[in-house]
Amino acid sequence: MKILVLLKQTFDTEEQIELFDGEVNENGVKYIINPYDEYALEEAVAVKEKYGGEVTAVTVGPDRAESALRHALAVGVDRAIIVNDESLFGDEYTISKVLAAVAKQDSYDLIFCGHMAVDDGAAQVGPRLAEELGIPHITTITNFEIEDGKVKVEKDVEGDVEVIEADMPVLVTAQQGLNEPRYPSLPGIMKAKKKTIERLEAEDLDIDIEEIAPKTEIVGQYLPERKKAGKVLKGDIGEQVFELVELLRNEAKVII
Amino acid sequence: MGVALTDLHQDIREGVREICSRFDQDYWRKSHEEHRYPTEFVKAMSDAGWLGALIPEEYGGSGLGFLEGAIILEEINRSGGNANQVHAQLYTMGALLRHGSEELKRRYLPQIASGELRLQTFAVTEPDAGTDTTKIKTRAVKKGDKYIINGQKIFISRFNNTDLLLLLARTTPLDQVQKKTHGISLFLVDKREVPEGQIEATPIDTMLGGDTNQLFFNDLEVPAENLIGEEGRGLYCVMDGMVAERILVSGSALGNGKYFIDQAVNYGNQRIVFDRPITQNQGIQFPIAKAYMELRAAEALLYEAARKFDEKDPTAGADANMAKYLCSEAAYNAAEACMQTFGGYAAANEYHINRKWMQTRMMKIAPISSNLILSYVGQHVLKMPRSF
Numbered sequence: 001m002k003i004l005v006l007l008k009q010t011f012d013t014e015e016q017i018e019l020f021d022g023e024v025n026e027n028g029v030k031y032i033i034n035p036y037d038e039y040a041l042e043e044a045v046a047v048k049e050k051y052g053g054e055v056t057a058v059t060v061g062p063d064r065a066e067s068a069l070r071h072a073l074a075v076g077v078d079r080a081i082i083v084n085d086e087s088l089f090g091d092e093y094t095i096s097k098v099l100a101a102v103a104k105q106d107s108y109d110l111i112f113c114g115h116m117a118v119d120d121g122a123a124q125v126g127p128r129l130a131e132e133l134g135i136p137h138i139t140t141i142t143n144f145e146i147e148d149g150k151v152k153v154e155k156d157v158e159g160d161v162e163v164i165e166a167d168m169p170v171l172v173t174a175q176q177g178l179n180e181p182r183y184p185s186l187p188g189i190m191k192a193k194k195k196t197i198e199r200l201e202a203e204d205l206d207i208d209i210e211e212i213a214p215k216t217e218i219v220g221q222y223l224p225e226r227k228k229a230g231k232v233l234k235g236d237i238g239e240q241v242f243e244l245v246e247l248l249r250n251e252a253k254v255i256i
Numbered sequence: 257m258g259v260a261l262t263d264l265h266q267d268i269r270e271g272v273r274e275i276c277s278r279f280d281q282d283y284w285r286k287s288h289e290e291h292r293y294p295t296e297f298v299k300a301m302s303d304a305g306w307l308g309a310l311i312p313e314e315y316g317g318s319g320l321g322f323l324e325g326a327i328i329l330e331e332i333n334r335s336g337g338n339a340n341q342v343h344a345q346l347y348t349m350g351a352l353l354r355h356g357s358e359e360l361k362r363r364y365l366p367q368i369a370s371g372e373l374r375l376q377t378f379a380v381t382e383p384d385a386g387t388d389t390t391k392i393k394t395r396a397v398k399k400g401d402k403y404i405i406n407g408q409k410i411f412i413s414r415f416n417n418t419d420l421l422l423l424l425a426r427t428t429p430l431d432q433v434q435k436k437t438h439g440i441s442l443f444l445v446d447k448r449e450v451p452e453g454q455i456e457a458t459p460i461d462t463m464l465g466g467d468t469n470q471l472f473f474n475d476l477e478v479p480a481e482n483l484i485g486e487e488g489r490g491l492y493c494v495m496d497g498m499v500a501e502r503i504l505v506s507g508s509a510l511g512n513g514k515y516f517i518d519q520a521v522n523y524g525n526q527r528i529v530f531d532r533p534i535t536q537n538q539g540i541q542f543p544i545a546k547a548y549m550e551l552r553a554a555e556a557l558l559y560e561a562a563r564k565f566d567e568k569d570p571t572a573g574a575d576a577n578m579a580k581y582l583c584s585e586a587a588y589n590a591a592e593a594c595m596q597t598f599g600g601y602a603a604a605n606e607y608h609i610n611r612k613w614m615q616t617r618m619m620k621i622a623p624i625s626s627n628l629i630l631s632y633v634g635q636h637v638l639k640m641p642r643s644f
Contacts, residue, residue, distance in 0.1 A: 070267070183274040186305035186318050189267050 001053030004103060005044040006113035006125065007072060009065040010034045013118060022221055033068045036114025039174035042181040043144055044112045045076040051146055053109075054078045058102050060088065060095050066197055073192035074184035085201040090214035096128035097212040101205040103133055108169060110151070115140045115173035123173075130171040138164050140175035268320075268327050275300050276335035281608045284337055288465040288611050293417045294341050301332075302371025307345040311353065315365035322500045323562035326507025333511030334518070336608060338615060340508070341466065344376040344414060347497070347504055348422060351442060355485035355493040360444065364420065376414040377421035379471060380494070383410050387628055389424070389491060390436040394473065396425040396443065398480065398487075403427075403443065405476040415457050415469045421445050423478075424494065427487050442490035444482045451477075463614050499565060502576035505623060506558045506583040512616040513551040513587030516594035519609065520544045524597045540597050547590035554582035574637045581629040584619040591616040 011017065012030040019025065033041065044055045056079040057072040059065045069080035081102060088098045103111065111130070116123035123139070130137035142161070143154035155162040156175045184192070202209055231247075233240040249255045279297045287294045301307050310325050311317025325346055332339040349368050352361060352375075367373040385391035394407025405425050415421065421444075428439030447455075454476040457469040485493040521544065524535035535541050561575035591613045595602040602609040620626045631643045 074271075183278075183304060184271055185303070186268075186271065186309055186320075188305075189271055190318055193264070193267075 001048075001051055001110065002106060002108045003044045003048060003053055003055045003110045003112065004106075004108040005037075005041050005055060005057045005072070005077070006099060006111070006129070007037045007041065007057055007059045007065075007068050008034045008114070008117045008125075009059065009061055009068045010117055010119040017223065019221060019223060024221065031064060031067070033071060034114050034117045034119075036116060036118070036174055036176070038114075038181040039176065039178040040112035040114050041072055041075065041077070042179045043174060044110070045182075046179065047110065047144065047146070048076070048078075056081065056106070056108075058083070058099065060084075060098050062086075069197050070189075070192050071184060073195050073197075074188040075182055076188070079198070080195070081198045081200060083200045083205070087202055087209050088205075088207065088212070090212070091216045092122050092124035092128060093215045094212050096125050096132055098205065098207065099125070099129050100132035101207050102200065103129065105205075110168060111135075111171040113171070113173050115175050126171055126173040133169075133171070135169045135171060136166050137171040137173070138166060139173045141172045142175050142177045144172065144178065265324070265327055268324055269331050271304070272301075272306060272328050272331035273335065275304060275306070276332060276337055279335075279337060281336040285605060285608060285611065287338070287341075289605065291465055291467075293414070293467055294338070295417075297337065298342055298345070298374075298417075299371070301342055302345070305369075307342055307371055308369030310346055311349060311365055311369040315353075315361060316369035317365070321562070321566055322503045323507075323559065323566070325504050326510075326558065326562065328507070329504055330507040330511035330514070333508055333615075334514045336515060336612070338466075339511065340464070340615065341414070342376075343504060343508060344378060344418075345371070345374060347501060348375050348378050350497040350500060351422060351484055351493045352444060354496065355442070356444070357481070360481065360484070364444070368420075373419045374417065375420040375422070376418035377412060379409040379412050379415075379421055379423045381409060381411050383408065387625070389494075390430065390440070392424060392426055392440065394423075394425040395429070396427050396441055396478070398427070401480045403441075403478045403480060403483070405443070405473045405478060407473050409471040409473075411460065412457075412469045412471050414467050415471060416459075416467050419447055421447060422484070424490055427490075433488075437491050439488050440491040441487050442484040442493045443478050444484055445476070445478055446482070464618060465611075499573045499576045501623065502573075502580040503558065503562050503565060505619070506554070506561075506576070506579045509580070509583035509587040509616070509619045510551060510555055510558065512612060512619070513547065513554075513583070513590040515612060516587070516590035516609075516616070517544060517548050517551065520590070520594040520597040523601075527597075534597065543589075543593035543596065547586060547593045550582070550586035550589055554579060554586045557582055574633065577624075577629045577632055580624065581626055581633075584616075584626065587616050588620055 009031045012032045015029050017024060048055050055077045057069055057077045058081040059068055060083040063084055066082055069082060073080055083098055083102065113126045115126065126139065127137050138153055138155055140156045141153040142156045145152045151166045151168060151170050153164050153172060155164055233243050286292065305318060306328055308317040309320045309328060313319045329339040329343055349365060352364065364373065368375050380389060382392050382394060384393065394405065394409065396403040396405045407425065423443045423445050424440060425443065426439055427441040430436060433439035454474055456472040460468045460470055462468050524540055525533050527534045557575060558579040561572055561579045564572035564575055595609055595613055598607060598609050601607045634640045635642050
């Protein structure tokens with residue numbers, strides 16, 4: 001069985017986000033594997049351990065994203081690929097085209113990814129990639145099994161659970177609760193250091209950069225306004241209503 | 257220092273932090289207050305291979321150096337944990353590795369590396385022999401293919417949480433040797449094979465809440481093949497591991513110091529008194545800044561000592577001793593600054609500061625007293641008269 005896992009490096013969720021000239025300041029920021037991708041990674045490795053096979057991890061991103069792949073190798077991934085060609089970076093449309101080109105270089109029975117990235121929260125890359133490859137996908141899964149050659153998953157639907165069966169190849173996206181990601185062992189870290197990470201560029205993937213140009217554009221970025229302290233109205237109910245109407249009219253200006 | 261090495265250090269820090277993050281400060285508080293050995297933490301560290309880090313790859317470890325070992329311990333303490341509970345598993349095996357017979361190494365090292373067997377105890381100190389180790393009275397007499405051991409030891413850590421222990425005993429009494437450092441032998445005792453009654457342990461309650469004991473040996477039988485190194489040369493088997501140990505212990509102290517800086521800064525910046533964070537007061541802020549600088553300086557000397565040690569530079573020993581002194585002093589100063597920052601809350605167990613403070617204070621006493629390092633530097637580095 002061949003398994004592909006998609007990884008994205010994101011801001012550490014504990015980092016403070018700062019804007020500098022309208023851009024997010026990346027200086028000195030710690031990057032982690034997108035937490036939902038960690039579940040995907042754990043599941044991919046666990047499936048390999050249980051049913052046999054080979055796991056390949058892929059990321060599209062700058063050189064620093066290599067550390068995400070080293071982590072993946074340290075916890076049991078067999079092969080790691082980075083697409084670090086800047087001309088291939090872009091929005092969800094672009095990235096899923098690039099990932100499709102990578103996936104088509106081999107034939108994968110299973111593709112795991114996080115259900116969304118914690119930075120942009122788009123939750124598009126998984127389903128888009130499945131469409132590009134013409135295979136089914138199931139999002140936000142919380143349990144994964146293989147029975148009689150079929151994939152059987154539990155899917156989180158706003159608090160309810162759907163049980164879904166699918167043939168392989170299939171792409172699934174991981175929801176929180178799918179598993180408890182393992183931490184790398186020291187021998188794992190040492191072995192990962194000796195493995196080579198494959199680097200791919202537009203040429204290797206036979207991609208026409210024009211054709212996959214992003215469909216969206218970021219026109220501005222700003223931090224949400226700081227929430228101001230609330231106001232607790234005092235007095236009897238009549239006074240409170242009177243004051244509330246006054247405030248809605250004169251301060252909030254929502255009543256004319 | 258090469259880039260690759262720094263990279264490895266970063267990986268080690270992150271790897272250890274990942275495990276430590278699953279054992280929060282309340283876990284350690286409970287372990288301390290209930291005198292409970294942190295078995296789950298030790299198992300997690302062993303399973304992930306961290307405690308076998310210094311054992312060569314051919315015996316199932318990862319073959320890392322002592323600076324890497326120091327970083328592992330540093331990260332445990334920095335997280336709020338207690339590296340003291342695991343450090344022995346990391347390095348007590350050193351004497352066995354350097355001086356043990358190939359048979360003994362093959363028998364025990366792989367299982368120590370995997371954590372299957374715990375080698376957490378090193379029985380040296382006696383009621384009448386501390387740093388003057390040559391005065392030990394515990395006696396080992398060879399009878400056929402066994403040694404029969406009688407005597408007692410004190411302040412022996414983790415005896416109830418180990419499978420193996422190293423034991424130092426006199427095979428020739430002090431008054432019958434030409435040189436007082438002769439006539440001492442080192443044994444590997446496999447506790448699992450010791451019949452009941454041959455070792456009696458009496459727990460000693462300490463402020464550290466750990467597993468500390470007084471041990472009595474009553475005709476303890478140890479197979480002759482469990483002798484490490486030559487008979488009568490045991491002290492030397494131990495001594496050549498001292499420099500390495502100083503480097504590791506420096507890492508532990510450094511981790512405590514960084515813990516206190518982290519805590520003091522976070523708490524002090526948030527604690528509002530007289531309508532402003534207390535770290536705005538110079539009386540709070542400056543001691544934290546000073547302790548931080550002292551830690552950084554001590555850390556620099558530690559790295560220098562470790563580099564020299566790896567390069568087999570004979571001056572590594574002096575540097576390692578000085579690094580141990582400076583790291584433990586700087587850590588204690590950071591503990592003091594942090595305690596002052598927390599004020600009355602430092603006394604409350606749930607803030608963890610008092611517990612870590614005790615552990616940090618202890619490092620100025622054990623495993624070597626700061627005074628003995630001062631005397632060493634005075635005499636051996638600066639060539640002044642022997643002070644004791």
